[in-house]
Amino acid sequence: MARGGQGLARVAVVVRAGAAPMWWLGVAAAGIGVAVPGITGRRIGVLAGAALFILVMVAVALPRRKRYATLARGAARAGRNDVLQDRAVTARNWRRGHRWWLALAFLAALGSALAVPAAGGMVLAGAGAGLWLKAAWLGRRERAVEELLWVRVDWLDRRGGNPAGKPVRAYRSTGIAAGDATPGGRRRKPAAALV
Template identity: 80%
Template sequence: MARGGQGLVRVACVVRAGAAPLWWLGVPAAGIGVLVPGVTGRRIGVLAGAALFLLAAVVVALRHRGRYTALARGAARAGKHDVLQDRAVTVRNWRRGHRWWLLLAFLAALGSSFAVPAAGGMLLAGAGGGLWLKAAWLGRRERADRTLLWVRVDRLVRGGRPAGRAVRAYRGTGISAGDAAPGGSRRRAAELV
């Protein structure tokens, strides 16, 4: 980074990076779990799983909203020498850093099916759905404020969270900066022109 510039990563991209793996590991884990009769039986397992799915989605979506809001309110403008990390790099780094945790979560969801069929997989999928909801909420906030939120890359070392204790402040850029749309999704071809 020349002249004191910082490496910056999109907050919404970090939040959204875990959504797809959790969802796509949770769905097959729940599907396989339904095949196992389990201790409680399939019906109770699926009903418990549905409750856990909704609970996980709501808790993950609402968790730390106050912290995100406070950091967004105090966001300083990014400098011209700051380097904005691509969305694909952010997603790849997050998934590489969490691959063993994702594998353990998948295996735990499968193992829990012997006690409560499908519940563990539905819990995992609910956490992924909650991350999508949180990223969508961040996207609405970014559109309303006309500012994309960024965090320093060095604050996310070793699996840090974009609203964790290591994060002291966010940086802001214009709505068209970077290669990701508000909320961390890919920009459409029409938005890039």
């Protein structure tokens, strides 16, 4: 790393990193869970799971918005020597750090199907959907001010961390075209080749 620079990870990418694994593990667990009659029966399990999906999605998507907004308002411009972490590296670090938690959540969702079919998987999928919604909200903020938000990598813990957690004291910002992810943390599509 260049002298005086910091490693920076995209805030929206850190938020979004868990969305896909939680969603797909939840969908898989719910699909397998539907095959088990369970104690409550399939119909009640699916209806309970749908209600829990919505509750968990909202519970994941809405909290800490005030903290994100406060950190975003105080964001300082990234320095010339700061190193912008690739989207794939940020996502991989988060997923590696949380792999055991994801595995346990998947097993718990499968196990819960013995009592309430599909509900546990729908809870896990709801958490993934909530993270997508939170990343999309961050993306709208980034587009509105035409700045991308970054967090120092050393303020995230070894598992990839929470980009709005206590150790995070401020964000850095760059122009909208910096890095390899769009506002909201999606992969930036390569520009079409000129003929």
